[in-house]
Amino acid sequence: MTTDPTIREQTYPYFLQEVPELLQVLEQGLLNLREDCTINQVNTLMRATHTLKGAATSVGLETITTIAHSLEDIFKALCRPDVTIDPDIAALLFEGFECLRLPLMVELTGISINDTEVLDRAAAVFAQLQEKLGDFFGQEAYLPSSIELGFDITQSIFEVGVAQRLDQIEVSIETAQPDELISTLRTQSEVFLGLAESLNLSGFGAIAKATIAALDNHPEQAIPIAQQALADFKAGQAAVLEGDRTQAGQPSETLQRWANLATDSPVTDVLTIDALANDFAIAIEPDETAGDRLLESIWGDQPSVTDAISESDLALIISDADTPVNAAEDIYVANQIPVSQASPTSTPTPIPTKEPISPSPSVRISVEHLDRLSHSIGELLTNQNQQSLQTEQLQASVRTLFTRLRQHQTLLNQLQEQQSRRSIAIESRSNPKRKRNTQNGHSKKRSVASSQASHSMQMLGFDALELERYSESDLFLQSLLDNVVQLTESTDAIELFTRQSAQTLEKQRRLLTGTQNALIEARMVPLGEIFDRFPHILQQLGTRHNKPVLLMLHGTEVLVDKAVAEKLYDPLLHLVRNAFDHGIEPIAVRQKRGKPEKGQIEICAHHQGRFLVIEVRDDGSGLDFERIRQQAVERQLISLEQAEQLTQAQLTDLLFEPGFSTAAQVNDLSGRGVGLDVVRNQIQSLHGFIEVSSELQRGTTFILQIPLSLTIAKLLICKATNTTHAMFADAIEQILIPQPDHIREQYGIKVFCWHRQFDEQIDEQLVPLYSLTKSLKYGSAHPPDPSSASKQESGQVIVFRYQGAFIGLEVDQLIGEQELVIRPLGTIIGSPDYVYGTSVLADGRLTLVIDPIALLQRLVNQQENESARSDRMTALPMLPASLQLQLPTQTYAALPAAPELELKANTDQKILIVDDSITVRQGLNLTLQKAGYHVIQAKDGHEAIEILHQQTDIRLIICDIEMPRVNGFELLRHCQRIPDLTTIPVLILTSRSSDKHRLLASQLGAAAYMTKPYLEHKLLTVVAEVLNVQLIAKT
The missing domain is CATH 2.40.50.180 (CheA-289, Domain 4)
Known part of the structure; x- marks a missing residue:
């Protein structure tokens, strides 16, 4: 955990981003748990709770950390295959989830709750769960087989960790002094002994024990003992790599003689695994977290999860691999009888599993960016409307032009026909033997040409009816007609272009509509995603309280902004639970009143103008206004005289006063002082309001109206x-x-x-x-006509x-x-409440949106x-303006300030952060960037592998263990198998502090191991030391 308040402040928004997603995973997992209580389903719940716990720790939210830690312990007990989740346990699990959700909603919505009350309630719920689970709670959970783990962990350890230690022994035999050789061989043998016990490899453990005994008995024979032990260890390693999962070799007769052991001597006095954790190059002991201290206040003297070696931790860490890897045998807990005794080279039959549904790749984007995108789409839509109108106007103009050209052509044809008839008439009246008057020098060229033409025709023997004669006026009219035809053709081409333009605009409109719908899908969700979570909750409540209820949902297809939907769930859940507890009567009461045994709760949603309207109604007993009046007087909210004058509307308003409750006694649903005032505050935070209508013994309806941000x-x-x-x-x-x-x-x-x-x-x-x-009624510059x-x-x-x-x-x-x-009017000019904004019409005019x-x-x-x-x-009395609950102030001891580190510029040193929590990644990113490092982030091991193969200049990997797809152990194994990646040191940063995890990480090649929460200056010190070790190794 960082102590820098600036970094914590910058990390907090990322915490708020991932909380809704993790809450949804937890809730959906709990809903599926009764039908699918498998190890994978429980591991999904454990991983989500674990991630949430780590993220809360990173930003210093101790209440959330404590509850998440306790809930994770409950899930750990469910890993046992013989655990049965009955309705009571399922209901208690939901209660535990509710205890975790409440403080998280405080961070998301800004409401106020009493942390002490939440912790007390969580303690009561978890105590009941512990009692229900009995002996399963606190035990080591079921350890999955290698196939369920996704890869053979034994194979990986012997390929990497054991091989490296054998190389160290071989180097010591060749170069070291006898005392150094004895120390190295003893240390490695002790590690191998603990490893053999963890993996149930009795033969390999016998070799290690014989080696230690031989060194004790004959220290002067260190070199031959080391040579023989090395040969026996390598033989055991080869057997494991060939598939042996029960023996892994045996000590040779020579080694046994040095050790003074019989061939069939049992292996006893096994070292505990605690001695194995001291072999790290750099190791940081975890500090006791504030979450552990708060956990003790809930659980008393119960042992902490991190104090013991838990095989369930190993199951959780490595049970989520993508593809199962064939292994020779299962991994068994120490001293546990194997289920089967397969031969060392046998291949197990794969266990059929459900095909996992890969989630669609997703990215987070801020609402501000979506708003800008929405604004751009709005501008495009305005331009689209204007272009469509202009295209329609152009098409209309072209049609008008085309009509007028045809009319003009018709007139010219009529004029040409009249001219032709007139010429024929003139020609028929003229003298056919008339000579051309050559004396008239002032005659026009047109008359000369006409006379010449007539004379020519006469010479050919044709009269005017037999052959057309064209004067200049005829030619002029014909030219006009030709121009009209050309204009008509051009108009046809323009009309064709306008049709094509209209078709292009129509395609653009469809694309714009698709883009707009994609944006709506990106930021809007149907209310069904919220409503569909209530039936299971009511089913759990009905089963636990023996009160059957039918839930009817209407308007599930109504779309609402995701940000609004996240803030609607909590008040709606409160109203549904309130209707179940206060509204719906017990079965006996309903039968007495002539009602069906099964109560009815109905949730309806619809758009009404610019408002989203959601109604939550029940057919229960309705509001008892006399009871409300009496409670208000007893709680000294109002005097008796004032209470007698209150109307039903004002009595209804009392329900929303802080701390007001009509519950006669406190239970898990009512009487805790967290009432309808929280609902009203959450709705008001959305700029909405809530109304209540009720009829005695007929039911109550809560009406929520939330304004929509329509653009x-x-x-x-x-x-x-x-x-x-x-x-x-x-x-x-x-x-x-x-x-x-x-x-x-x-x-x-x-x-x-x-x-x-x-x-x-x-x-x-x-x-x-x-x-x-x-x-x-408003003024206008243009008075109405x-x-x-x-x-x-x-x-x-x-x-x-x-x-x-x-x-x-x-x-x-x-x-x-x-x-x-729709554009807002702004606040400079006051507008009536019915004026929502303005819009630009297609013709460019502004209009008011009403x-x-x-x-x-x-x-x-x-x-x-x-x-x-x-x-x-x-005549009505004044009600108290505010009755706020006085929440106790909780202070926290200040962490020691991080010392100033003399660090040189590290901009050329690139560090890869691998963690599935964006909150943790951002916190580490800010810490390392402040120290001058260049940081790259990956959300899991799979993405980290892709980055490592693309970028070859990474100097250090800081990696979590528990991640989806590829976890930290699998990433370590992959790095050790690729020659180019073996030189990159890996720093494990996890909340798992058990020695089992440290040993596995060390055997798989981790350079250092730290636990969360971390101190910033310690982290930077470890990073600097690991990088220095790498630099020395290269030189």
Whole structure:
């Protein structure tokens, strides 16, 4: 854990990013646990809890760390194959998850809770789980086989760790002094002895024991003993690599003689594995964490998980590999009878497993980037609408031009025909023997040409009817006709281009729509993803409390922003649990009241204008207002005189006061002081509000209204007098054109008779009617034209649904429905609450976007008796403004400041961080970057392997153990098998502090081992030392 507050502050946002995902994994895993209680399912829960614990530790959230640690211990007990999860255990697991979720929601939503109460509640739940699990709790969990582990860990250890130690013995035989050789051989033999016990390799352990005994008996024969022991160890290593998983060799007769052991002597006095952890080049002992101290306050004197060697830790670490690797035998716990005695070279039959579903690759992106993308799409949509309108106008103009050209061509044809008839008539009246008057020097060229043509035709023997004669006017008309034809062809080409342009725009529109839908999918989720989590929870509650409930869900397809959805789950869950506990009666009470035994809770969601409306209703006992009144007086919120004057609406408001509860006693659902005030605060944080309606013994309904941050919406464009307005199309029930005789006044209100078809029958309803022109009272630079209003006294009527009834809004003209971008007005100019923003129409004009529901609400409220309502309000007492719970202040001891390290510039040294927690990665990244290192991040071992093969200048790997796909042990094994990667040191940084993990990491080639939480200056010191060792080794 870093002590730098700046780094912790920068790491905290990443913690908030991964919390919702981890909570969802935990909740979904618990829901699937009863149907699929397999080792993989439990390991998924353990890994998510473990990651959450490490992330919380990194940012100093000790309450979350403590509860996550305890929940992880519970999951560890479930690894036993003979554990049965009955309904009681399943319900308690959900209660434990709820204890973890509450403090996490505090960080996500900013609500306030009492940490002590949460810890006490968690202690009670975990104590019940410990009692239910009995002997399974605290035991070493089931150790999976090599096939379940995904790779043969024994094979990997003997390929890498054992081979390296044998090389050290061989080098010592050739170069070291006898005393140094004895020390090296003894140390390595002790390590091999502990390793043999851990892996149940009796023969290899016998070789190690014989070697130690031989050195004790004949230290003067160190070199021949070392040579013989090396030969026996190598023979045992070869047997393991060939598939032996039971013996791994035997001590030779020569070695046994030196050791004074009989051939069949049993191996006794085995060293504990504690002695094996001291062989690291650099090792840091873990400090006692504040989470462990807080855990003791919950569990008392229970032994800590990290104090003992747990085989279940090994199972958790290496059970999530991608592809199973064939191994010769299973790995067994020490002193455990093997299930089968297969031959050393036999190949086990693979265990059929479910094909894992690989999640789609995903990246995190900030809401700000999505908002910018949404803004760009909005601008493109505005331009698209304008281009479409311009294309339509161009096509209309081209069609008009084409029509006029045809008309012009027709006129020219008629003129040409008249000219032809006129020429024929003139020619017929003229004298065919008339000579050309050559004396007239002032005659026009046209007459000369005509006379010459006529004379020529006469010489050929043709008259005017037999052969056309063309004058210059004829040629001019023909030229005009040719030009018109060419213009028509050009117009046809333009019309073709406009059609192609329209088709291109249509393709662009489809692409833009697809992009917009992709953005919606990226930031929106259907409410079904939230609602579908409630049936299992109610099923658990119903089973535990013997209160069956039917949950009905409506509007699961309604889309909502992901950020809003994450903040809606908690208040909705609270309302559902509240309906179950306070609303739904026990079976006996329901039978007495004539109700079905199974209660009913209904959740409905729909869009109403610019609001998302969610209703949570039940068919239970309803609100007991007298009980609320009595509780308010007993809690001294109000006096008895004030309580007697409160209306039902004001009594309902008391439910949202902090600490108020009508529960008679405290249980796991009620009476803890965490009431509806939390729900109201969470809804208000979304700028929404909550309403309550109730009827005694009929049920209660909570109505949540959350404003939507709409940027692009389908709007209905209409006109009132000379002004264009836009309304949300989703809020419209129907559009009508009523007959004049259907509109009349009744009780001083204008109504129209709506003949509505319902279930193949005509239902006649009187619908209140308001005029949009008269309803919108604001100044305009262009006064309305009274003549236009008088011409359309009875226009179209838009029908809306408002609070279960229908209301009509009369407009002058409907233009159509368009998908437009909505821009906020800002705060400089005050606008009515029914004005949502502005939009740019396709023709470039601005129009106001009106929320019709808000407008109708204002119109309805204006018709109420304001004076009577004000009189009632003045007679009512004032309620306390705020009754905040006083939460105890908890202080934490300051950690020692990190000393200033004299570090040289490390910008040329590249470090790879491998951890599945983004919070941990970012914390390490900031710490190392501050020290001058260049950092690369990988979310698991699989991604790290890809990076290592692409970038060859990495100097150090800092790696966690528990990660999906490829864990830390598998990454170590991969690095040792690739020659180019063997020189890169690996620093293991994990929360697993047991010696078993240290030994495995050491055998697989880890250069150093540290535990979380870490101190920043210690981490930097270890990193510097490891890099220095690497530098010395290279030189």
